[in-house]
Structures are given as structure tokens and as C-alpha cells.
Amino acid sequence: MSVMRDRQNPFTISTTAQALLTLLPGGIWMLALLVAPLGLILVYSFAQRGAYGSIIYAFTLENYLYFMDPLYLKILGRSFKLSIVTTIICLLISYPFALWLVKRCPRSRPIFLLLIVIPFWTNFLIRTYAWIILLRTEGIINNALIKLGLISQPLSLLYNQEAVLLGLVYGFLPFMILPIYASLEKLDWRLIEAAYDLGSKPWQAFVKVILPLTMPGITAGCLLVLVPSLGMFIIPDLMGGAKTALIGNLIQNQFMAARNWQFGSAASIILTVLVFFGLAIYWRVAKWAKQEVL
Amino acid sequence: MESRNAFASHCCALMVYLFLYAPILVLILYSFNDAKYSAAWEGFTLKWYSSLLADRGVLAATKNSLIIAFVSTACATAIGTLTAIGLYKYTFRYKRLLEGILYLPIIIPEIIMAVSMLALFMFAGISLGLKTVIIAHITFSIPFVVVVVKARLYGLDASLEEAAQDLGANEWETFKRITFPLIRPGVIAGALLAFTLSLDDFIITFFTAGVGSTTLPVRIYSMIKLGISPMINAISTILLVSVVGLVLAVQKLEGSKLKINYKGG
Numbered sequence: 001m002s003v004m005r006d007r008q009n010p011f012t013i014s015t016t017a018q019a020l021l022t023l024l025p026g027g028i029w030m031l032a033l034l035v036a037p038l039g040l041i042l043v044y045s046f047a048q049r050g051a052y053g054s055i056i057y058a059f060t061l062e063n064y065l066y067f068m069d070p071l072y073l074k075i076l077g078r079s080f081k082l083s084i085v086t087t088i089i090c091l092l093i094s095y096p097f098a099l100w101l102v103k104r105c106p107r108s109r110p111i112f113l114l115l116i117v118i119p120f121w122t123n124f125l126i127r128t129y130a131w132i133i134l135l136r137t138e139g140i141i142n143n144a145l146i147k148l149g150l151i152s153q154p155l156s157l158l159y160n161q162e163a164v165l166l167g168l169v170y171g172f173l174p175f176m177i178l179p180i181y182a183s184l185e186k187l188d189w190r191l192i193e194a195a196y197d198l199g200s201k202p203w204q205a206f207v208k209v210i211l212p213l214t215m216p217g218i219t220a221g222c223l224l225v226l227v228p229s230l231g232m233f234i235i236p237d238l239m240g241g242a243k244t245a246l247i248g249n250l251i252q253n254q255f256m257a258a259r260n261w262q263f264g265s266a267a268s269i270i271l272t273v274l275v276f277f278g279l280a281i282y283w284r285v286a287k288w289a290k291q292e293v294l
Numbered sequence: 295m296e297s298r299n300a301f302a303s304h305c306c307a308l309m310v311y312l313f314l315y316a317p318i319l320v321l322i323l324y325s326f327n328d329a330k331y332s333a334a335w336e337g338f339t340l341k342w343y344s345s346l347l348a349d350r351g352v353l354a355a356t357k358n359s360l361i362i363a364f365v366s367t368a369c370a371t372a373i374g375t376l377t378a379i380g381l382y383k384y385t386f387r388y389k390r391l392l393e394g395i396l397y398l399p400i401i402i403p404e405i406i407m408a409v410s411m412l413a414l415f416m417f418a419g420i421s422l423g424l425k426t427v428i429i430a431h432i433t434f435s436i437p438f439v440v441v442v443v444k445a446r447l448y449g450l451d452a453s454l455e456e457a458a459q460d461l462g463a464n465e466w467e468t469f470k471r472i473t474f475p476l477i478r479p480g481v482i483a484g485a486l487l488a489f490t491l492s493l494d495d496f497i498i499t500f501f502t503a504g505v506g507s508t509t510l511p512v513r514i515y516s517m518i519k520l521g522i523s524p525m526i527n528a529i530s531t532i533l534l535v536s537v538v539g540l541v542l543a544v545q546k547l548e549g550s551k552l553k554i555n556y557k558g559g
Binding site for chain 1: 324405414429519
């Protein structure tokens, strides 16, 4: 390891030794407990399955081919569909909200912002449970609607795709609001005034000035919602029914109940590759936006 | 026209806040409701909280959660702080790679980290229990400690360290008497963050915990699976209040200004 010293100073042990002393524990830890396990999953995804599900270290593509079954492709498609719809809904709620937030007076803004962040510090499990209490058949919403005489039979609000969608939007909304707000806050509002002065209508100023300038915030928000909702398994597990399993549930099931680790590993690798693919698109868009704007 | 638009946007903003808070407030409110199954309000009670104290499963889970949080926080803070200092002070060939690895747990889906750790423990023949959960928690906490402490280090005035060394202090003395006191709020903030993440984690714990090492979130999960009970509301309220309290403390520490009394006066 070639170590360069930052500053001239007297020292007792060599700089290399100091660097090793500070960096080795963390480096070794992360290699052994983060990189090695991920490598293991990669190996398993190409390993054969012995009797009783044991792992045979011989190369095969069988696990990936198994994933091409319409049943699993449908789960993957559903995961994509749900996370994309979640992202779009979050975007449609967050953008107007961030615009509102950025127009508050500078003194009250941090408080309004903190109020957005606080709910997402609470556990996913708890937030999901809160919706179950509201939505279940004997739940608070059905109870209130019956008392008001609006319905006579309780509605089945839970254990369907819409419930999962609601849970996802609820869980990830702050991830969209924060980056959009950050990019709006940095916006030079004189540019919009200039657009008005030059005769553009409000919607033109929005489409031609505000929207392109806040593109980095929008892409960051979309990524922050899309990626975790792709891998989510608590919400579909608790709020969804049998027909709402997502790829996260598939992975959980293969590792726990089904005990087919090879197939579970292949599904994990597919999910990871998709996530990195999403990241690559993000970098592209971010770079492009920078070039367009500057 | 203008004021009507403003009114509409105020209403929309209010709806967003309502959407975010209503479920949580209802959850907290119903932890004090004196009815087991019904959604109707039947009077104020603290019995769900007292029944928590009598529930051995919940008590054992709380104990496990606290042990795991304390041990993993101590280890992650020590390792993470060292790593942050190393990354701040030294330039070396694989620096970018190490930084990339440290960002991995923040990027990849949690479930992938969870199953990969489970695979590693099984591969190495380590039986699942408190120690596997602690190891897993240390792993996902280190990057967060590194990020927080590094931010503090990069906010430091390097001339303070140089001044100490000009005055004859060696590396260790400089670290002990100048650098560490200055980054201490960052270290504490990192530790509190690690503690919060550990206390709050469900997915990774779910995959790496054994029979006797259930934590509070895992306990809550199995209770939800069994059915609705106001006890879940009570336990959720407790966890919610402690986590929000801890994070507010982190925010306060992170926001605290670097003390530079040395300079002016």
C-alpha cells in the first residue's frame, strides 16, 4: 500500500503503520461481512441443487433459467409495475408540496421540513401496522363509514394491490419530497422573473425553466423511491394478499420456507443487477442535466 | 385569483401532513383504548402498557434489543470512527474502492444484505443467535458512523492540528487533545445513529436471529402476523417515541457548531 503523508510533522510510528491501524479494522470487517457474503450469493446463484436442497458447487445456469418461468416473471413484472406507479404517485404529490414548502418564510421552513422527516424515522413495520388498523374490515375507516350510514357492509380495503400501493406511497413519500425540495431551494428565482419579463406564461416558465433546473432533484427522488420499493417485502407481506407477492417476498420465501437458496440467490442477483442498472441511469440523467443547465 | 391559488396550495400541503400523521396518531391514540377488538373508542386505559410488563416474550425481546444495540453501537462506533479518520488523513491506492464498499449497504436493498449474511453464517457453520445479529448490526452501522464522523472531520480547521504539532505535540497527543475533542460531537451523533438503526432494524435481524434472539421489531412482526391487538399499539408507541427522541438528539448534535474558542479567544 502506498501511503502519502498529508502534513509535515514529527511522529513516532511510521505513517504506513498508522494508516493500516486506522483502516484495516473497518476494511477487513466490510470485506469479510459485506463483500464476501455478496460473493457467496453470487456463487450460490450458479450452483447446482443436490438432494434435500443441499448446495453442489458445480456451475449451472438452471437457477436463472428457472426464473424465466411465467410465474416468476409475473412477480418481477408486478414488482416493477408497483414500484413505478408508486414513484409516479409520489412525484405527483411531492412536486406541488415542495413548491409550497419552498415558498414558506425561511424561519418556519425548517420546522415544516422536520415535520415531513419525523414520520419516516419510525419503523416500517409500525407504519404499516398503523394502516392495517385503519383499513381492516373491523377497522376505523369501515367503522366510521358504517356509523355515518354511507355503507352497510364493510369494504374490503386490505389485502389487495391498492393497499400495497398505498403502503408503498406512504412509506417512501419523504424520499421524494426531500431531494425535490433541495433542488427547488437552490433555484435562482430571478431566472423565473426573467422568463416572466420576457413574456412567458406561468406554465411556460414552469416547463421551460423550473422543471429542467430541478431535474436532478426529480431523478434523485425517483431513484430513492424506486430502488427500495423494488426490494420491499414487509408491506406486501402484511398488507397484500396471495396475489401481491413482489420479488422481495419471493427472495424471502426461497431463503426461509422453500429452502431453495440457489434460486433465492439468483433472484437476489437479478434484483441487485436491476438496482445497479437504475443507478447507472441516474448517473446518466444527472450528468446530462448538468450539461444541459450549465 | 392569486389568493385562491394560495388557499388551494395550503389545503394540499395540509392534506400531505394529514396523510403522514393521521395513521401514526391513530396508532398512538388506540394504544390507550379500552377495547380489545372493536374500532370504537371505549374509554382511556393504560392496561395495554401494563400487560406489556407482564409479557415475558416482549420483555425478553426488549432485553435482546438493548444488548444488541449497545454492543453493536460500541463496536461500530470504534471501527467506524477509526475508518473515518483513516480516510480523512491518508491517501492510498484503494481509497475509492474502500469508499465504494462503505456505500454499498446504503445502496443495495436491505433484503439482499440480509440473505447474504444468513448465507455466510450458514456457510461458516455459525449458529444463529445474539452474536450473529450483533455482527450483522455492526456491519450495517459502520457506514453510517463513517459518513457522520467524516463530515465532522472535513469541517475541521486543519490549522488547529498543525498548530499543535508546531508546538511540539506528536501525532497521538494531537489526536488525543485536539482532533478527538473536536470531532467528539460527530462521534456521539454517529453512535446515536447506530443505536437507533440497530433498535429499529427489522429485515436484517429477521434473517440473522435465532430462536432465543428475537428483538422488539421481530416480536412486533410476529404479533402482527398473529392478529390485531392493542398491545402492539402500546409496544409500537414506546418504540416510536424512543426512536424519534434518539434521532432528534442526533440532529441536535450534528447541527452543533464546532467549538473554535482556541482561535479568537
